Amino acid sequence: MLRRLANYLILVIVATSLAYFLAALSLNPRSNFEAQKPRPTNAQIDATLKTYNLDPETPVVVRYARWVDGIAHGNLGKDIKGGSVADDFARKVGVSIRLLVIATLIGSIGGVLVGAYGAIKQYRFFDRWTTLASFFLLAMPVFVVAIALQMFAVNINESAGSTLIQYTGEYNPTLSGFWPVMLSRLQHLILPTITLTLFQIAQYSRYQRNTMLDVLGSDFLRTARAKGLRRRTALMKHGLRTAILPIVPLLVYNIVLLFTGATFTETIFGWHGMGEWLVLSITTNDVNAVAAVSLFTAAVVLVAGLLSDLIYSALDPRVRFS
């Protein structure tokens, strides 16, 4: 286990370093300042770039060394507007977590249940329709679904005569007090959660259906029923419990990686989370932010790897102690 952790750590370091070099060498933060109006003088730009550790004249290795030194002191550098990347970072991670936790929970549990039930009812009504719907969804780009949902929400709001469902931003900043803010947050959460949940259910249910089908014909399920377990108990306790094993790594990786991967959903619904930030930082030539996001992504992969190992070995005695 320790060795595996060490391996992952090395991978994280290699991945973030490469990302830093790539970002530092290919992005041109200077252009941001040149585009500013009024345009700062060249000397000003140079000075700013220098303080932000973005000076193209300094060898990239030196910049990298400074960046690493900063990280060691908990400092992720300055973003292109002079703000602290670390502060941005904390805020955006928070946003992503608030956006994703509910969607991920519903999406994974829903996906597993839909898939398993579809397998039990193979080729029946439920199975045929969920299969069709899943492939329909999976074949569609996220933004189509998201925008369709937004239009749907507009219709509902109009027919209700008030804004029941919000479709941009995280909450209404003009509100105050715990309950009004909470309510506003929920209203804003509905659409992105639905979007993310739908896609997760569509994807996971396909995998779960296959693994469940494998288990349905298995001898141990027959044994469980021969013991006197009812069909449903046997299916849940022996069937689903075993059928979930093969998709555990997939679930864990997907869930954890969603933290930087929900780019479209975040952008369309105006949530300023990690996914949106990644794209934004690249388009704004924000080297330090890109590096920070890469660092985060790599760390998240590490966490996902460890988590899936841990969960898997907790669930499957056959891989324990090996």
Add this chain to the structure above:
Amino acid sequence: MSDTSQDSDTSQDSDTSQDSGTSQDSTTEEGLTPVIETSKEPAADRHGGVPPLLEVSDLHVSFPSEAGPVRAVRGVSYAVRPGEVLGIVGESGSGKSVSSMAVLGLLPDSADIRGSIRMDGRELLGLNDAKMSKIRGKDIAMVFQDPLSALTPVYSIGTQIIEAIQVHQDVDKVKARTRAVELLDLVGIPDPHQRVDAFPHEFSGGMRQRAMIAMAIANDPKIIIADEPTTALDVTIQAQVLEVLKKAQDVTGAAIVMITHDLGVIAGFADRVMVMYAGRPVENGPVDEVYYRPRMPYTIGLLGSIPRVDDDERRALTPIDGTPPSMVSLPQGCPFEARCPIAIDVCREREPELVTAPGANHPSACHRSRELMEGGGEGLLDPETIYPVPPVPEAHEIERLPRAERTAVLEVDNLVKHFPLLKGAVFKRRIGTVKAVDGITLEIKEGETLGLVGESGCGKTTTLLEIMDLTGGQAGSVTVFGKDVREVKGNKARKALRRDMQIVFQDPMASLDARMPIGDILAEPLKTHGWDRARTDARIPELLELVGLNPDHADRFPQEFSGGQRQRVSIARALALEPKLVVLDEPVSALDVSIQAGVLNLLDELKSRMGLSYLFVAHDLSVVRHIADRIAVMYLGRIVELGETKSVFHEPSHPYTQALLSAVPLPDPQKERARERILLTGDLPSPANVPSGCRFRNRCPKYLQLDAGDQQRCESEDPQLQSLAPDHTAACHFAEALAVV
């Protein structure tokens, strides 16, 4: 341990004591005789007025399929009385498992089930899942075939037994656990307190099957249905498990329905037997009646087609030609008609009923059963002779030479194959050695068959692969046709050697490429060795004919053939280049008995016709006895006994050989009941952890009888093969012949 039901509720206690009362006299060794002996009454009567526990009448099961309904079971009726053991025998696809799944209500919803299944007078068919769940595992328990896949991999053995207890009994977890430990102890799991927390993958096959039995008897069932409970196991383990099943029956007093394809297992275990063919019972009666006075050609054929360990003379087996009919489109008339040697016109028109023919003591389904009388006679048919006995092939000229004058085709001297046991991801370090093959010496002469037998994991296959590898192994030497393979340098020379030695694998499904027509499969070795097109084309029909297949079928794909036919294709492929030595790795173990006989006869015939030598690897001693001239018994990477087949079978001198032979069940009820089994304790040790001195000592029954000084010798000194007779050696310090068959 006798009162295992102490934790169960009181009503069960009384049930049990009643049941075991009746079971005692019918199942214990001494009490077995009354029924069978010579009694002229049907065995069913021996329980007097006891009403049947389980009564299946006119059961029909069919499954929908694209080709039409598959009529898997077509009118099965039987009754099981308390404490009775009913054996159901049949080949794969005969409907034997489906009918018992129907009893438990475990068939898929798509199955169409008709008829009646009654337990204690209560109709089970049509009960909903909730009601059936109360019966399953409590009144009717089940033991399945493959205990690895039959246990849920993610729960410990204990959890699964506790679950079985708690489903039916209102006891807390602690009590259920105590009971689970008791049950494991009862079925002979060592260290039950620790092992109760082990997972299925940490158990060996035999142990898992014991755990399955523990689970089955957890609620003192009235009936235990055992579906091929020992099929996946080695003979010594099979003997152990059968013993445990018997014990389970004594403790619970349950009746047992034993489903198997093995007539030997049934012979000693069952009171009554029902033979099934194409979804119907074709013969039904007390074991002795059915085994000694069969009245249905299928039963007669089955009994004639099994090789037996107690067979002395070399005879050809009587195979049943053809294959069972498709259950989708059954022919009109008797389903066995196409394979039957005595079919007459009426057999093609009408399917016979299962009735007791005049002069018979048990029902059978054959239009001619009244003519099938023991001994034959005027206007009668002798069951012994209805199947044309294939002639024993005339020995090849080589075989007629005395052994000493023949040349050796394969000599293996002290061959060793050790696998390192490694640990660590980056830096591998050796933490042990798996001694898969640990010094093997054997020799095969021209025209000779050497049978290599042993339990799974003893190193048989590794030995074969090492020989076929032609590199000489890690130590020792392999000499093929007089050439030491170490001296054979270069691919060309090795290829030339290869052409003279060919291999036939176990699984005819997996060893033939499903995407190649069999003609191409047969042409491949020829092409590889540079035969031109015309010669190859001429050779293929020749080969197909040689193995008894239709030469016109060369363009068909393997899946269009049955298992037995596919194995014939494998044999034809091996013979394509006219080799001198053929290595056969369990060539018949995947086949049904009636098919197996045909393949064995074919091998025998080919050998005599072409003067081949065989290295025949098998775990089935009866098969080996039938085909081999000499036999080598392997245990943990070593040969422990080697000699002429007759001599080894008559006077097995190594305790392991004796145990192995005594574990083989005979398809002969009276002999089987009279036999005393040498039961080995425990499982085959891991070849990574070979005991010091004699590697068999920790399971050896003889070791236990020795005094301390002699035991010391077994512990410290590794016994070498010592000569006992002109061609018979055994690796035991205290080798002593003991007839066990």
